[in-house]
Amino acid sequence: MIIIKEKFIPVQIDQELCMKCERCVNACRQEAIYFEDGIRLVDYSKCKGCLACVQVCPRNAIEVTSVTSEKVLTIKIEHEKCNMCLRCINENGAFCPNNLYYLGKVKDKDGKEIDGIRFKFSEVDKCQGCLKCELSCPQDAIKIVKFEN
Structure with missing residues (x-):
């Protein structure tokens, strides 16, 4: 049996608002948020949708598109x-x-x-x-x- 898994975690990071303070990185217990070439990214295979990153961001650079946790x-x-x-x-x-x-x-x-x-x-x-x-x-x-x- 094959299961094709499609997944969406609606966490998005606005790179212009992000001040790279690393609060989201430290808040994420799943280690889903990381830097690549100076850009903050989300590894959706690790993200559990806990929204800890959204809660600690001082500039509201991380948002969830109208889907509650x-x-x-x-x-x-x-x-x-x-x-x-x-x-x-x-x-x-x-x-x-x-x-x-x-x-x-x-x-x-x-x-x-x-x-x-x-x-x-x-x-x-x-x-x-x-x-x-x-x-x-x-x-x-x-x-x-x-x-x-």
Whole structure:
């Protein structure tokens, strides 16, 4: 079974506001914030969405795009379970109130590109955290995992 994990942690750092005081680096227990060529970056594979960095930043250079810490999540789409019924795309809001799923390219277990269901992470701020997608998928192929602080 292959699980393609798509993840979004909406922490963004405004480099112009950042004064490189390192408070965010020291506050981050996951060591997710780091410097590269003088620019502060976030390693999203380490970030747990605790928002400690946001709370300690004196210049509000770190922001979370309209998603509260309770709604920061990982979306797992198990493409081998998905039978491409397209309910997540075609039900015009009944499956996902903001129509955040689309048909796109994914990789199968052999690494070959195939058509599959994708999540619009560029519009994740529209996600309400309602869990309708997970509850409505007839193949149980969509899983929502919330981060714990």
